[in-house]
Amino acid sequence: MDCAFCTLLADPAAPIHPVFRDGTALAFLDHRPLFPGHLLVVPVRHARTLTDLPPELVGPFFERVRLLTGAVEQAMAAQGSFVALNNRVSQSVPHLFLGRFESVS
Ligand SMILES: [Zn+2]
Numbered sequence: 001m002d003c004a005f006c007t008l009l010a011d012p013a014a015p016i017h018p019v020f021r022d023g024t025a026l027a028f029l030d031h032r033p034l035f036p037g038h039l040l041v042v043p044v045r046h047a048r049t050l051t052d053l054p055p056e057l058v059g060p061f062f063e064r065v066r067l068l069t070g071a072v073e074q075a076m077a078a079q080g081s082f083v084a085l086n087n088r089v090s091q092s093v094p095h096l097f098l099g100r101f102e103s104v105s
Helices: 004-010 055-075
Strands: 018-021 025-029 039-043 080-085 098-103
Touching: 004 025, 018 055, 025 055, 039 055, 055 080
Parallel strands: none
Antiparallel strands: 018 025, 025 039, 039 098, 080 098
16 A cells, blocks of 8 residues: 555654554654644544544544644643644545644734
């Protein structure tokens, strides 16, 4: 399978800056951040889109997203954040990922 995120997930020496990983999700800093704290959160199991994510993983995956959103907001003293997910439209990697951004102004 030619999936950049699955390649990252399989390589312990991948050139990323991980901030969280468990058996459900990996979160790492975007290599081209739009804002400070720009984080990508991907499910460990390959799923191209949200509708491809097995139903039993939806809750656990979004629980990680919820925790990371709060942790990064607190760490960066942000006033809020924006959490986004693309399904095919504007999706740069064919592996489900959420981007989260800080509002620090
Ligand atoms: Zn993948």
